[in-house]
Amino acid sequence: MAVYTEVPDEDLAAFLKAYDIGEAVSFKGIAEGVENTNYLLVTTKARFILTLYEKRVNRDDLPFFLGLLEHLAARGVTCPQPVAARDGALLSELCGRPAALVTFLDGVSVRRPTPRQCAELGRALADLHEAAKGFELKRPNALSVEGWRRLAESARGRSDAVAPGLDALIAAELAALGPTFEGLALPSGVIHADLFPNNVFFLGDRLSGLIDFYFACDDAFAYDVAICLNAWCFETTGEFNVTKGRALLDAYHAARPLSEAETAALPALARGAALRFMLTRLVDWLDTPPGALVKKLDPLEYLKKLRFHQQAAGLGDYGWRP
Numbered sequence: 001m002a003v004y005t006e007v008p009d010e011d012l013a014a015f016l017k018a019y020d021i022g023e024a025v026s027f028k029g030i031a032e033g034v035e036n037t038n039y040l041l042v043t044t045k046a047r048f049i050l051t052l053y054e055k056r057v058n059r060d061d062l063p064f065f066l067g068l069l070e071h072l073a074a075r076g077v078t079c080p081q082p083v084a085a086r087d088g089a090l091l092s093e094l095c096g097r098p099a100a101l102v103t104f105l106d107g108v109s110v111r112r113p114t115p116r117q118c119a120e121l122g123r124a125l126a127d128l129h130e131a132a133k134g135f136e137l138k139r140p141n142a143l144s145v146e147g148w149r150r151l152a153e154s155a156r157g158r159s160d161a162v163a164p165g166l167d168a169l170i171a172a173e174l175a176a177l178g179p180t181f182e183g184l185a186l187p188s189g190v191i192h193a194d195l196f197p198n199n200v201f202f203l204g205d206r207l208s209g210l211i212d213f214y215f216a217c218d219d220a221f222a223y224d225v226a227i228c229l230n231a232w233c234f235e236t237t238g239e240f241n242v243t244k245g246r247a248l249l250d251a252y253h254a255a256r257p258l259s260e261a262e263t264a265a266l267p268a269l270a271r272g273a274a275l276r277f278m279l280t281r282l283v284d285w286l287d288t289p290p291g292a293l294v295k296k297l298d299p300l301e302y303l304k305k306l307r308f309h310q311q312a313a314g315l316g317d318y319g320w321r322p
């Protein structure tokens with residue numbers, strides 16, 4: 001579930017008065033997602049997604065996210081477009097939360113992507129990196145090394161209950177990866193930073209849209225590639241699928257060639273990306289009260305990926321060469 005905030009009918013009606021989007025025909029909470037509250041709103045004119053921004057989204061970041069969607073849509077990326085109220089505002093307030101309406105995208109997300117779909121994703125990621133160039137707002141990555149250290153601190157003394165030895169492993173990874181990440185000087189710009197299969201829509205094998213830009217930030221493009229390798233190219237059994245990895249990297253590289261420095265950094269970036277998602281999942285796992293109506297994501301899935309990257313000797317283990 002991700003309906004943290006129930007919107008009473010009268011509040012919705014008052015909210016909609018500010019928009020010129022027709023009369024509401026239906027309004028339903030969307031079960032998927034873990035971060036924000038999302039509703040599907042159908043009006044006499046079109047379908048929309050109404051998002052109420054919850055705990056992890058900082059209100060000050062919303063102009064970045066909504067402005068980015070406008071910038072990308074104007075450059076041919078199929079992503080939700082913010083809908084302005086009559087007074088031109090993209091951001092509003094509903095039930096005490098910041099709220100925005102965006103356009104509805106057609107398509108379905110896939111659970112087990114095929115190599116063909118990994119290739120589509122690779123190309124779309126490269127196009128996204130190119131299209132975001134020139135976006136004037138900046139947002140540092142709050143979940144880079146400093147963020148990992150904060151998460152590790154919050155889990156310290158509790159993580160061994162999730163997996164024996166996890167506290168020590170996290171400390172060792174931070175010591176090994178921290179300086180590497182802080183010293184990276186790779187081509188950077190706006191990255192999505194959470195482009196998991198549930199945030200990508202397909203119509204058949206054709207990628208039809210990208211959603212959920214609420215972790216987007218300025219960071220190394222190759223780090224975004226590494227996040228996607230983790231999210232798209234491992235099997236549910238925990239093995240890295242070299243065919244999917246090759247498909248994703250070939251397609252990305254064809255659209256935005258990776259430099260030598262970027263390719264050399266990929267294994268370390270993938271290891272850092274695995275640590276990042278393991279940590280956010282771990283802290284959510286530890287802090288979510290039993291019985292809370294939210295789907296907890298398994299930190300151990302990312303521990304397995306992290307172990308794969310720890311043992312990888314180089315790009316050869318990913319089955320790819322530029």
Ligand SMILES: Nc1ncnc2c1ncn2[C@@H]1O[C@H](COP(=O)(O)OP(=O)(O)OP(=O)(O)O)[C@@H](O)[C@H]1O
Nearest residue numbers: 030032033034035036038049080103104105211212
């Ligand atoms: N513009 C859109 N068009 C169509 N469906 C959408 C759109 N935005 C969101 N959805 C639907 O709502 C669901 C949740 O959205 P989203 O992924 O943005 O939520 P979230 O809480 O930020 O999730 P998470 O961070 O866990 O991925 C999506 O899986 C999708 O089904």
Ligand SMILES: N[C@@H](CCO)C(=O)O
Nearest residue numbers: 034194196277281297
């Ligand atoms: N994509 C994230 C959750 C949403 O931010 C994960 O799978 O851990």
